[in-house]
Amino acid sequence: MVKVRENEHKILLTLKRFDGKALLDQVVKETSLSDATVMKAALTLEKKKLVKVSERKKTIIELNKEGELHAERGLPERLLVNALAKLGGEASISKVVQKAELEEKFVPIALGWLRKKGWVLFDTKTGKLKLLGKVEGVDEKLLSLLKEKGKLVVEDLSSKMRSAAKILKRRKLLRVSEKKEKIIEITDEGWKALKKGVKVEVEITQLTPELIITGKWRKVKLTKFDVTAPSPTVYPAKVHPVQQIIRRIKEIFAEMGFTEIRGPIVETAFWNFDALFQPQDHPAREMHDTFYLEYPKAGKLPEKSIVEKVAKTHEDGWKTGSKGWKYRWSPEEAKRLILRTHTTATTIRYLAEHHEPPIKVFSVDRVYRNEKMNYKxxxxxxQIEGIIMDKHVTFRDLIGTLKEFYSKLGLKKVKFWPSYFPYTEPSAQSTVYIPEHKKWFELCGMGMFRPEVLKPLGIKYPVLAWGGGLERLIMLKLGLDDIRLLYKNDLGWIRRTVICQ
Amino acid sequence: MPVITLQKDRFSKFVGRSLTIDEMVKWLPWLGVDIEEVGENYVKIEFNPNRVDFSSYAGVARAFQGLIGWKVGMPEYKVHKGTIKLEVDASVNQVRPYMLSAVVKDINLDEENVKEIMEMQEDLHWGVGRDRKKAAIGVHNFDVVKPPFKYLAADPDNVRFVPLGKREKMTLREILEKHEKGIAYKHLIEWSPKYPLFIDADGNVLSMPPIINGELTKVTSETRNLLLDVTGPDFKAVKQALNVLVTALADMGGKIETVQVEYPDKTITSPDLTPQKMTLNSSYVNELLGLKLSSRKIVEYLRKCRLNAEENVDGKINVEIPAYRIDILHEVDLVEEVAIGYGYYRLKPSKPKTVTTGSLHEATRLSNVIREILVGLGFTEVMNFTLINSEVQYEKMRKKPEKTVKLANPSSSEYDVARTSLLPSLMKNLMDNKHESFPQKIFEVSDVIKVNEKMECRTERQLHLAGVSSHSTANFSEIKSTVEALLKNLGLKGWKIKPFKDSSFIDGRTAAITIKNMRIGVLGEIHPEVITNFELENPVCGFELNLEPFL
Structure with missing residues (x-):
């Protein structure tokens, strides 16, 4: 005799009642067992060759908005044909439409179907419709069935109803969705075993408080599980992968003695550009690079003494020793509100207010550029940004600091090249060897703030600065090739992505 | 950034030595250019916009020779005195006041040179001219026109000429309306009653600055003598563009001759290649770079960057900067030249002596604590843009539009305003994740931007927290329990949950979260209409808190 466990027996008996074949959902309902328990038992039975588990597609249909409307009052052609009957079986189209109170948009459809269904004859001489018949079609039957039941499974319908479903689908009256469902079926061997009778072993799957307290657990047999059998997938809740890396980078800054600063996202052009000695006709300031605001349009400038010095520096260099840009500086242009294009706007605000050395600050924060969104x-x-202001800090110190920063990120091989940024001099670009890609990549740019930036704001000591895009670093680290994925918030991606260590 | 493709053999000719691709790839980056692409016989480089002199082979070659030490010090350009006159008529004052010019004789052009001159012109139009606004260049075949020349403003309908690349004569107005360059650049002059025109002694049109040259003076590989014109409203830019171009043409083998440019009030001999002079302090160099270089060494490194330099009696260094180096504004720019001459690759990293303790901003600290609590409560973090679509923010949430930060030039209509609340972003996230398994519990702790007329930038950045839970039995008590667990674990005191109305939530299932009678947030069951607006099927409960009071 074949040995089966209690749950397995229960399932076999249930299946027998369904003539040997039932859906997983049906078995779950009948046995009052959980999904997972039924599946586990069914798989064990399948191993014993007593049942077969298979999958089938299930197409669910329900009425959409238009479908509901027609189900409520009848299909448009039904409305017309009823109206025609009321008008004595012969009338002009416009009269019929008027009588039926049918909306304009449904008229062509209704006429088409009237003809297709052979309910009317259109007399071209008189221009009138003649009633031929009005028998309820299978499509209308399905419509009222759907109205009654809400949802139907296409595969469960008769072949007539299935073709009606096709018609209604084509008429765009249905919402269609697909699901997969599992079917459990007793095999020939299973039937044989059932005929012979099976031996039910009382085994305990779930250890209960009762079994523990009463000590009954000593007397029962605890099922030996197939420990290799698949168990349901669960996902840990987690911090967003980008945030995990931001957190690590912020920690690195803090470990290196930097203090985090935070500033406005909506910024005046003054702090974003002018204070950084970017001339007012600089290409970066144009509409196709920078987001300007339609509302509110303009902000306030800082105290006059600062504005005047910045303006003079742009125009002729003021007392900075520079030649300046030689143009007429406009306060109106500087007042315009924008979405900051770099966190340096916040940095320079901070340095304008904090003159006492030493200062070591950083930000990892949002910035904006007028770009079309695409894969790159x-x-x-x-933007990641680090700043040091102190007596006697040097360009070599900047290189050393950035090297340490990279090294804490696990990037040990770094090179520094000459480069250009409007507000730093000397400037450099760093390239970093990323072992995962076996290649060098450009990451952070860096430099010392120009005297034209420092002097007007009363900053007396050299300022070392470096910055770069966070997302580029993350893409390289996570091996992604589409940057949009980072902020798509695809739960599947977040759930699958390994926690940053 | 602008690019130039350097063919190995041609570049070698300009450098004066036979180079290999490897040598080029090794040394070029130390000039401050990026290698874009390397082919069997060429290297494509990207140069920074401040170094427009790198827009020609000659320009890169000069710097290359210096860096390796084959030729050092400032390149000398002989400017021959010419007899050509050019009159600038007072009528141009209102539209495009300045013109400078030069003649380049006996230049041996080939197809490559002609192409290079065109490309260089484009780079200068962009880099110095700001898309022809500040300066625009015309290069002409000198031999087909007759001096003296005249630059004037002409009536748009009276003058006709054949523009470059066309066969038919057109009036100035027709060019602005029909010619592709006219359409592209008409904004620079169309507001003026008269348009700029450059003509010769017989009234032949050389060009209609800054739009297009005439077909008459078209330059080909047969051309031997060139006439250059640069026009613009910015004299400095006009002069810079001319100097960069004329020196590159001289390096191609041309002989520079001056033009007498006669303004109503003065006469200028053009081009003026007088070097810029500056004084550099050795101590300034060493302080910034963190090196201990002698003045002698500094002189050597400056000369490697093709500048003239010598120590003067005060121990300072006198520097002469060639006219094509338009990027040097300040002594500090010379410090970078020293670093380049010294070699960035030789700069040893050092550690700043600055000692400080670091710390995170309060907003980060609080956000991190909140993340820990919410992840513990089974919520997964999402990160959305602060820009959002106004319909998602208001109509779909059953909210009335309010005064919001609105972009003047959004890059997409999907992101045209700044968000004032996080919940719409989260609803959108649920909509995008319908196919994922339920329950779905997500949160975001991040920025919103609100209009606040009192602020300097008339807006205020606020740190918010919001969460939503969506599954078949999501309800009020679930989200209330969540928020209470959060508030308790944050150690907050004196908070209350009170009945409240909010059009995004179901009436009677909405509550305000208050602290000391100040409302800081809302929680409840999301209104079914909102749920449908986001094409969702499961119930959703959610909350949002303003965290600013805790910062």
């Missing part, structure tokens, strides 16, 4: 660029992203 975003209009809103994060």
């Amino acid at each position: 660029s975003l209009f809103e992203f994060h």
Whole structure:
């Protein structure tokens, strides 16, 4: 005799009642067992060759908005044909439509179907419709069935109803969705075993408080599980992968003695550009690079003494020793509100207010550029920025600091090249060897703030600065090739992505 | 950034030595250019916009020779005195006041040179001219026109000429309306009653600055003598563009001759290649770079960057900067030249002596604590843009539009305003994740931007927290329990949950979260209409808190 466990027996008996074949859902309902328990038992039975588990597609249909409307009052052609009957079986189209109170948009459809269904004859001489018949079609039957039941499974319908479903689907009256469902079926061997009778072993799957307290657990047999059998997938809740890396980078800054600063996202052009000695006709300031605001349009400038010095520096260099840009500086242009294009706007605000050395500050924060979103660029992203202001700090110190920063990120091989940024001099670009890709990549740019930036704001000591895009670093680290994925918030991706260590 | 493709053999000719691709790839980056692409016989480089002199082979070659030490010090350009006159008529004052010019004789052009001159012109139009606004260049075949020349403003309908690349004569107005360059650049002059025109002694049109040259003076590989014109409203830019171009043409083998440019009030001999002079302090160099270089060494490194330099009696260094180096504004720019001459690759990293303790901003600290609590409560973090679509923010949430930060030039209509609340972003996230398994519990702790007329930037950045839970039995008590667990674990005191109305939530299932009678947030069951607006099927409960009071 074949040995089966209690749950397995229960399932076999249930299946027998369903003539040997039932859906997983039906078995779950009948046995009052959980999904997972039934599946586990069914799989064991399948191993014993007593049942077969298979999958089938299930197409669910329900009425959409238009479908509901027609189900409520009848299909448009039904409305017309009823109206025609009321008008004595012969009338002009416009009269019929008027009588039926049918909306304009449904008229062509209704006429088409009237003809297709052979309910009317159109007399071209008189221009009148003649009633031929009005028998309820299978499509109307399905419509009222759907109205009654809400949802139907196409595969369960008769072949007539199935073709009606096709028609209604084509008429765009249905919402269609697909699901997969599991079917459990007793095999020939299973039937044989059932005929012979099976031996039910009382085994305990779930250890209960009762079994523990009463000590009954000593007397029962605890099922030996197939420990290799698949168990349901669960996902841990987690911090967003980008945030995990931001957190690590912020920790690194803090470990290196930097203090985090935070500033406005909506910024005046003054702090974003002018204070950084970017001339007012600089290409970066144009509409196709920078987001300007339609509302509110303009902000306030800082105290006059600062504005005047910045303006003079742009115009002729003021007392900075520079030649300046030689143009007429406009306060109106500087007042315009924008979405900051770099966190340096916040840095320079901070340095304008904090003159006492030493200062070591950083930000990892949102910045904006007027870019079309595609696989390699975003209009809103994060910038990493580090700043040191102190007596006697040097360009070599900057190189050393950035090297340490990279090394804490696990990037040990770094090179520094000459480069250009409007507000730093000397400037450099760093390239970093990323072992995962076996290649060098450009990451952070860096430099010392120009005297034209420092002097007007009363900053007396050299300022070392470096910055770069966070997302580029993350893409390299996570091996992604589409930057949009980072902020798509695809739960599947977040759930699958390994926690940053 | 602008690019130039350097063919190995041609570049070698300009450098004066036979180079290999490897040598080029090794040394070029130390000039401050990026290698874009390397082919069997060429290297494509990207140069920074401040170094427009790199827009020609000659320009890169000069710097290359210096860096390796084959030729050092400032390149000398002989400017021959010419007899050509050019009159600038007072009528141009209102539209495009300045013109400078030069003649380049006996230049041996080939197809490559002609192409290079065109490309260089484009780079200068962009880099110095700001898309022809500040300066625009015309290069002409000198031999087909007759001096003296005249630059004037002409009536748009009276003058006709054949623009470059066309066969028919057109009036100035027709060019602005029909010619592709006219359409592209008409904004620079169309507001003026008269348009700029450059003509010769017989009234032949050389060009209609800054739009297009005439077909008459078209330059080909047969051309031997060139006439250059640069026009613009910005004299400095006009002069810079001319100097960069004329020196590159001289390096191609041309002989520079001056033009007498006669303004109503003065006469200028053009081009003026007088070097810029500056004084550099050795101590300034060493302080910034963190090196201990002698003045002698500094002189050597500056000369490697093709500048003239010598120590003067005060121990300072006198520097002469060639006219094509338009990027040097300040002594500090010379410090970078020293670093380049010294070699960035030789700069040893050092550690700043600055000692400080670091710390995170309060907003980060609080956000991190909140993340820990919410993840513990089974919520997964999402990160959305602060820009959002106004319909998602208001109509779909059953909210009335309010005064919001609105972009003047959004890159997409999907992101045209700044968000004032996080919940719409989260509803959108649920909509995008319908196919994922339920329950779905997500949160975001991040920025919103609100209009606040009192602020300097008339807006205020606020740190918010919001969460939503969506599954078949999501309800009020679930979200209330969640928010209470959060508030308790944050150690907050004196908070209350009170009945409240909010059009995004179901009436009677909405509550305000208050602290000391100040409302800081809302929680409840999301209104079924909102759920449908986001094409969802499961119930959703959610909350949002303003965290600013805790910062």
